[in-house]
Amino acid sequence: MGKLKVDLLGTSFTIQANEETExxxxxxxxxxxxxxxxxxxxxxxxxxxxxxxxxxxxxxxLYKEKTNKLSSELNSQSDNSSTxxxxxxxxxxxxxxNKVL
Numbered sequence: 001m002g003k004l005k006v007d008l009l010g011t012s013f014t015i016q017a018n019e020e021t022e023x024x025x026x027x028x029x030x031x032x033x034x035x036x037x038x039x040x041x042x043x044x045x046x047x048x049x050x051x052x053x054x055x056x057x058x059x060x061x062l063y064k065e066k067t068n069k070l071s072s073e074l075n076s077q078s079d080n081s082s083t084x085x086x087x088x089x090x091x092x093x094x095x096x097x098n099k100v101l
Contacts, residue, residue: 004028009035009047034058 002021005014006028017024034054044050 008032009050011047031058 001016002019002024003014003016004021004024006012008028008031015024031054034057035050038044038050038053038057041053044053
C-alpha cells in the first residue's frame with residue numbers, strides 16, 4: 001500500500017492507495033504534465049477549470065486508446081478467421097487433388 005502527497009493547483013493533501021508509492025508518483029507526475037499544458041491555455045484561469053479540463057483530456061486519451069485496442073482486437077479476430085478459412089479451403093483442395101491422383 002502506497003502513500004502520495006499531492007501538492008497541485010494550490011491544494012495539498014495525502015492519499016493512501018493499494019498501489020506502490022513509486023507508481024502513484026509516476027501517475028502524479030503525468031497528471032502534473034497535463035495540468036502544466038492546460039495552464040498554458042489563456043482562457044483557462046482557475047484551478048478548478050484546469051483540473052476539469054485536464055481530466056477531460058485524460059479521458060479522451062484513455063477513450064482513444066481503448067477504442068484503438070478494441071479495433072485492433074476485432075481486426076485480429078477477423079484476420080484469424082480469414083486465415084482459418086483459407087487453411088480449411090487449402091486442406092479441402094489438397095484432399096480433392098489426392099483423390100484424383
